[in-house]
Amino acid sequence: MKIAIIGYGKMGHMIEDVARSRGHEIVARIDVGDAFDLKDADVAIEFTTPATAKDNILRAWAQGVPVVCGSTGWKPEELKGEGLELKEVDSKKLIVESKTGKVMLVWSSNYSVGVNIFFELNKFLAEQMTVQTQYMPSIKEIHHIHKLDKPSGTAKTLAEQIRETDLSRYRNIEDIEIESVREGEVPGTHEVTWDSEEDTIVITHIAKGRRGFALGAVLAAEKLALSPDDVILTTH
Numbered sequence: 536m537k538i539a540i541i542g543y544g545k546m547g548h549m550i551e552d553v554a555r556s557r558g559h560e561i562v563a564r565i566d567v568g569d570a571f572d573l574k575d576a577d578v579a580i581e582f583t584t585p586a587t588a589k590d591n592i593l594r595a596w597a598q599g600v601p602v603v604c605g606s607t608g609w610k611p612e613e614l615k616g617e618g619l620e621l622k623e624v625d626s627k628k629l630i631v632e633s634k635t636g637k638v639m640l641v642w643s644s645n646y647s648v649g650v651n652i653f654f655e656l657n658k659f660l661a662e663q664m665t666v667q668t669q670y671m672p673s674i675k676e677i678h679h680i681h682k683l684d685k686p687s688g689t690a691k692t693l694a695e696q697i698r699e700t701d702l703s704r705y706r707n708i709e710d711i712e713i714e715s716v717r718e719g720e721v722p723g724t725h726e727v728t729w730d731s732e733e734d735t736i737v738i739t740h741i742a743k744g745r746r747g748f749a750l751g752a753v754l755a756a757e758k759l760a761l762s763p764d765d766v767i768l769t770t771h
Contacts, residue, residue: 536760538753539563539576539600541591542583546605549749550580557753573600578760580752585609585684596639603756604642605748607691608684611642641759644688646751650725653740657693657727660738661700668704670729670736672697673712677724685715689725697727723748 536559540547543566551561562574571594573579579595581588585608592614595602604611611629615621619639622630631640645651664670676690690713698705705711722742729736742748 537562537575537577538756539573539579541565541579541581546582546745549745550752553749553753573598576600578756580756582606589613592640601639601759603752603759604640605646605752607644607688638759641755644692646755647747648751649747650689650740656738658696661697664729665701669731673728675714675726677716677721679720680717682717686713693727
């Protein structure tokens, strides 16, 4: 598979390492100020900023290249009106198809396999709390000082999962407290706390590095480029 990397910072370098280890070829590396030429890419993997993600996706589409996007802090719904069909798989993943049915975008708030398991735990715990209303949820996320969006896309997804589970208690995502911390080079830590007067329940995911995120993105790219019919059915 031939991959173009859009955003060649630390995450882009890690994506390249993982992709090469899985036998793929990197045909383009695009960073700020570089010419936007995707050459013969089968798929592009985009990890940049909230301000540039949409434009990068549209420029890739203009060259006929589908995109796996991991940029957060923007709304993929902004792509409506581009003559495409948006299919929300769940609150953490979005698929975009062309008029011909070709998958042109897979967006996820977090590609880590471990985080996607964490999402399932979060939904399960939230379901239990619909009848245990003495518990109140809060979320804390910690990331490196270079992360621009606050709160993180993963934290927003966790809050949205809780909200969707019990709309009678949480009509808006703002009803759920999210604390954002930026320090050092922390890859990413997320805590969901359910607190009552009697006790506290906490579930935590701690990323040890960027490789888990990179691996999930490459796996998604493989499905998009090699098995597009399976992309809609799977979560990383």
